Amino acid sequence: MQLDETDHKLLGLLSENAREPVATLARKLNLARTTVQARLDRLENSGAIAAYTVQLGEIARPRLRATALISIEVRAGPSVLQKLKTLPAVETVHTCSGRFDLIVQLAADSTAELDDTLDSIGEAKGVNSSESLIHLSTRLSRTRT
Structure with missing residues (x-):
């Protein structure tokens, strides 16, 4: 699977806050919420996103x-x-x-x-x-x- 520029932007936003709601991510990327959800599903299924985790303070x-x-x-x-x-x-x-x-x-x-x-x-x-x-x-x- 090849990641495009939007995938990299989405991964960057998630690395800053993995709990960001899909609707907020969609607004920041200027995309439809369903489009962002589909991209997340594809990134998870391909293994590009292996897990969502906590970074301790x-x-x-x-x-x-x-x-x-x-x-x-x-x-x-x-x-x-x-x-x-x-x-x-x-x-x-x-x-x-x-x-x-x-x-x-x-x-x-x-x-x-x-x-x-x-x-x-x-x-x-x-x-x-x-x-x-x-x-x-x-x-x-x-x-x-």
Whole structure:
């Protein structure tokens, strides 16, 4: 499925507020409400829209956030991923290029929880090395979840 300019505008509006009523979206796009609803249905059915979700504000987020950069042994990816799935502080895991194999986003409510999680990652079978970066403050966020 190919997305056109209107689809991109619609997705942009939804990324700002996924709860925006269809009638309001239609007004902003200068389209009929039924046209916007049909586009939403098509975007959902094609997988262009995978889910509608909540982006937590600063007050509801865990206090500590970190990124762990992980280098793993050849063919250890599946077992390391299984271990990461068991750790509650792990939010997302990405493969990447460069000297590390995985980028792991973490969120914890205490330094002890974060420390335990980083220790568990470092001790996991198949992990060669890891480096952690503690997030201090957010200066810009364009996250679309």
